[in-house]
Amino acid sequence: MENKFNIYNSLTRKKEAFNPIIEGRIGMYVCGPTVYSDVHLGNCRTFVSFDVIYRYLLHLGYTVRYVRNITDVGHLEGDADSGAEDKISKKARLEQLEPMEVVQHYTNGFHKMMQIFNALPPSIEPRATGHIIEQIEMVQEIIDNGFAYEKNGSVYFDTIKFAKSNDAYGKLSGRVIDDLLVETRDLKNQAEKNHPSDFAIWIKADPSHLMRWNSPWSVGFPGWHLECSVMSTKYLGKTFDIHGGGNDLKFPHHENEIAQNFGACKCAPANYWTHTNMLLMNGKKMSKSDGNSITPEELFTGNSEHISKGYSPMVIRFFMLQSHYRSTLDLTDAALLAGEKGYRRLMEANDVLMKLENATGSTDTEFDKEINSLINQAFEHMSDDFNTPMALARLFELVPKINGLKDGHLSLTDISADTLKRLKETFKVFIYDIFGLKDESLAATNGNGTMDGLMNLIIDIRQSARANKDWGTSDKIRDTLNELKILLKDGKDGTSWVKE
RNA sequence: GGACGUGUACUCAAGUGGCUAAGAGGAUGGAUUGCAAAUCCUUUAUUCGGGAGUUCGAAUCUCUCCACGUCCUCCA
Numbered sequence: 001m002e003n004k005f006n007i008y009n010s011l012t013r014k015k016e017a018f019n020p021i022i023e024g025r026i027g028m029y030v031c032g033p034t035v036y037s038d039v040h041l042g043n044c045r046t047f048v049s050f051d052v053i054y055r056y057l058l059h060l061g062y063t064v065r066y067v068r069n070i071t072d073v074g075h076l077e078g079d080a081d082s083g084a085e086d087k088i089s090k091k092a093r094l095e096q097l098e099p100m101e102v103v104q105h106y107t108n109g110f111h112k113m114m115q116i117f118n119a120l121p122p123s124i125e126p127r128a129t130g131h132i133i134e135q136i137e138m139v140q141e142i143i144d145n146g147f148a149y150e151k152n153g154s155v156y157f158d159t160i161k162f163a164k165s166n167d168a169y170g171k172l173s174g175r176v177i178d179d180l181l182v183e184t185r186d187l188k189n190q191a192e193k194n195h196p197s198d199f200a201i202w203i204k205a206d207p208s209h210l211m212r213w214n215s216p217w218s219v220g221f222p223g224w225h226l227e228c229s230v231m232s233t234k235y236l237g238k239t240f241d242i243h244g245g246g247n248d249l250k251f252p253h254h255e256n257e258i259a260q261n262f263g264a265c266k267c268a269p270a271n272y273w274t275h276t277n278m279l280l281m282n283g284k285k286m287s288k289s290d291g292n293s294i295t296p297e298e299l300f301t302g303n304s305e306h307i308s309k310g311y312s313p314m315v316i317r318f319f320m321l322q323s324h325y326r327s328t329l330d331l332t333d334a335a336l337l338a339g340e341k342g343y344r345r346l347m348e349a350n351d352v353l354m355k356l357e358n359a360t361g362s363t364d365t366e367f368d369k370e371i372n373s374l375i376n377q378a379f380e381h382m383s384d385d386f387n388t389p390m391a392l393a394r395l396f397e398l399v400p401k402i403n404g405l406k407d408g409h410l411s412l413t414d415i416s417a418d419t420l421k422r423l424k425e426t427f428k429v430f431i432y433d434i435f436g437l438k439d440e441s442l443a444a445t446n447g448n449g450t451m452d453g454l455m456n457l458i459i460d461i462r463q464s465a466r467a468n469k470d471w472g473t474s475d476k477i478r479d480t481l482n483e484l485k486i487l488l489k490d491g492k493d494g495t496s497w498v499k500e
Numbered sequence: 501g502g503a504c505g506u507g508u509a510c511u512c513a514a515g516u517g518g519c520u521a522a523g524a525g526g527a528u529g530g531a532u533u534g535c536a537a538a539u540c541c542u543u544u545a546u547u548c549g550g551g552a553g554u555u556c557g558a559a560u561c562u563c564u565c566c567a568c569g570u571c572c573u574c575c576a
Contacts, residue, residue: 322514
C-alpha cells in the first residue's frame, strides 16, 4: 500500500492513481535524444525530470525497467517529400564523417552531460539503427493490417483510414480528425501521400543518402516515430505502464507512435503518458536563431551574456527541482542566483543535521509531532504527481528547526531519538536518492583530509587571536579567506567553514 | 488561422472549491557577534491579469476581454 502514487496522464488530462500492469513492476519508456548535435539544455531538463521520477519509483520499491532510446536514424529535417534530409546523414555529409561517427560523438557527449547532471543511466538504451529488422517487421505488420500503403518504394501510414477505424488518433494532442479531413486539397509537395497527414514509416533512400538498408520495398531507412514504437514494444511489451517525453513531442511524434502501435498490434502502447514542459529563458523559448539560447557549458562557465556568473550542475539541477515538471520553467540569472543560495542552505543544513546527536525527548512533544508531520507531507507531495517543489518546501521548513537544534534555540530534549534518526534518513533519501543532488562543497570532495587539517589550524590560530582581542589578526584571516571564497561561520560551539 | 497551455508578492515558484494563499531568493526590524558573516525570530500578496457569472463559499468552476507561451515544419 505504501507504494501508491498519483500520476498525471496526458491522455485523460487528469491526475490518476497509478496501477501497474504487473504488481510491483513498472515499464517506463522515455523518448531520448536524436544525436545529431550537442545536447540542448532543454533536453537536460526533461531527462532530469524523468530521472527524478525514475528515482522516486525506485524509492517506492518498484522494479523499474527504464528504457530511453537513442535516435540515430530517420529523423528528417523538413518533410520527406520536399527533398528533406535525415539529420544525421546531413551532419555526416557536411563534416565528412561516417554517420556512425556523428552518432558516437554526440552520444558520448550526451552521456557525459547526463553524468554531470547526475542522472542515472536507463536500464536499456536502445538505438534505432540496432533495430532495423524489427522496424521492417513492424512496417510489414502495419501493411498487413491495412493501415499503410507503399508508393515508389516508400511506405506511408494511412492516417485517414486509421482515424476512421478508431478514435485513438488525435486523442493525445487534441487534434481534431475532421480538420485533417478538410485539408485534403492541399497536396502540394506531397505527391506520394494519399493525404497530407499521412506520414512515412519507410523511406526510399535517394542515391546520395548515406544511411540505407535493404527492405522488401526499397533500399531505404525507417521513418522517425517508428523506432520508439518498435523498441518500446520489444523491451517493454505491446502495452506498458508509462511513456514519457517532452511536451513538444506530443504531436506529431507521440500521436504517430500511438497510431503505429495500434496499426501493428491493435492495442495502445502505454497506459500513462507523461510530458515535461519546456524550459524557457527570459520568458521565451530557447532558440539559437534568436540568440535566446545558452548551452550547458556556457551555463557552467558563465561565458554568456545572459548570466552574470557560472552555475554548477547541481545548482541547475536544484533550480529545476524548484518547479514542477509539467510547468514551464523560466531560466533567468536572478532565479539561478536564488537557486544557488537555496541549494547551499539545504546542503549545509544537511551537514548540520548529520552531526546532531543525543536526542532525548519523547515522541509526544508538539515539536516531535511537527517534524514527523513535515516529513510525511514531503513524501505525500512526491506521491502526488512527483511534486518536487512542494516536497522541497517541506524540507526547507525543517531547515530552521535543524539549525535551531544546533544553535540551541531548540532543544534536543524535545525530539525523540527515533525522530531525529528518521529526520536524518529523510534528508539523506530526499537529497541524494530522490532529488539526485550531490554535495559539491570542497569539504565533501576533498577526501584526503589535507584541507580539513589546514583549516583547523587556521581556525585555531584565529581563535587564539580573538581570545587576545587581536582583531587585526583575526579579521585578516577572515577577510583573506573570504577572498578565497572560504567562509568562516562562528557558532556557539566553535567555528566551521564552507567553500563557496 | 487551428490546438493546447499560462498569467499568483520585487524575482523564481507551489497551490485547481472551504482554516491566517507553500517554499526559495530579495528587502525589513530584532536576537546573536568584538565588528561582520552564518544562524534564529519578526515583517513583506485581505489578494491571485481585467470584468461578469455559478456557489453558503473561488486564485481554483463558467463566460468574456487583455497579455504571453508552446505546438500545428525540426525540437525535450
